[in-house]
Amino acid sequence: MRTLLVVGVFLLLALLSAGCATLSPGYEKPQINVTSFAVAPESAGLAPRFNIGIQVINPNRTALPLRGMTYALEIEGNRVLSGATADLPRVPAYGMADFMIEASPDLLGSARLLGDLFARQRDSFAFTFKGRLDVGSLMPFIHFEESGRFGLAAPTR
Numbered sequence: 001m002r003t004l005l006v007v008g009v010f011l012l013l014a015l016l017s018a019g020c021a022t023l024s025p026g027y028e029k030p031q032i033n034v035t036s037f038a039v040a041p042e043s044a045g046l047a048p049r050f051n052i053g054i055q056v057i058n059p060n061r062t063a064l065p066l067r068g069m070t071y072a073l074e075i076e077g078n079r080v081l082s083g084a085t086a087d088l089p090r091v092p093a094y095g096m097a098d099f100m101i102e103a104s105p106d107l108l109g110s111a112r113l114l115g116d117l118f119a120r121q122r123d124s125f126a127f128t129f130k131g132r133l134d135v136g137s138l139m140p141f142i143h144f145e146e147s148g149r150f151g152l153a154a155p156t157r
Contacts, residue, residue, distance in 0.1 A: 009075065014015075014039070014058075018110075027060055028059040028060055028097065030056050030057060030058050030060070030085050030091065030133075030142060031056070031057040031059070031095065032054065032055070032056055032061050032131065032133070032142075032144040033054070033055040033056075033057070034052060034053065034054060034129055034146055035053035035054065035098065035114060035133055036052070036053030036152060037050065037051075037052050038051050039051075039052070040102060042117060045146045047104060048105065049099070049102050049103065049105075050102065050103045050104075050105075051100050051102060052071075052100065052101050052102075052103055052145075053098065053099075054055045054065055054069075054098070054099055054100070054101055055096055055097070055098045055101055056091045056097050056133070057090065057095075057096040057097055058091040058093060058094065058096065058103060059094065060093060060094070061093050061094065061098075062093050063090055063091060063092050063093050063095075064090065064135050064137065065090050065135060065136055066088035066089065066090065066091060066097075066134070066135060067086065067088070067134040067135065067136055068084065068085065068086045068130040068133075068134040069085055069088060069101065069131060069132065069133050069134065070082075070083070070084045070101065070131060070132050070133035071082065071083055071084070071101065071128050071129065071130065071132075071137065072127075072129075072131070073103065073127065073128070073131050074109075075113055075125050075126070075127050076108070076126055077124055077126075078109040078113040078116070079106045079109035080105060080106055080109050080113055081103040081104065081105055081106065081112050082103060082106055082156055083101060083102055083103040084115060085101050085102070099147055107119070122152075123151055123152065124149045124150060124151040124152070125149060125150055125151075125152075126147070126148075126149050127147065127148060127149070127150060128145060128146070128147045129145070129146045129147075130143075130144070130145045131143070131144050131145075132144075
């Protein structure tokens, strides 16, 4: 009897989780854009903080109640900045929201990057900005990643 009860509960949970996946047919992943990057003016102490502008575009018919976000910036595979925040806006249906997040330097990742820079001369660097948005318990986390290259050479005229 106990085994039958456990199997029944397991089946009920499986059906509920499958049902949650179909609550929003046609759901599209929101678009996340990095809009700005600057040293935070209120930075104090030895380690500066950085403000990163984020824009979330919601292509869905229901609002996104953003609960939290974690993020990291890697340069040449070394994590140099990271952060987390729960101070996020609600993104309206078929709308967008702009907000700022704050990131702190990763001392060990930055040291590895500096060691790599001293070992090899480079004109450009690969970067990756990764993050995860939490939109609540019924929806999966939204993972995003932006990658590219930036150069240090002065522009030619």
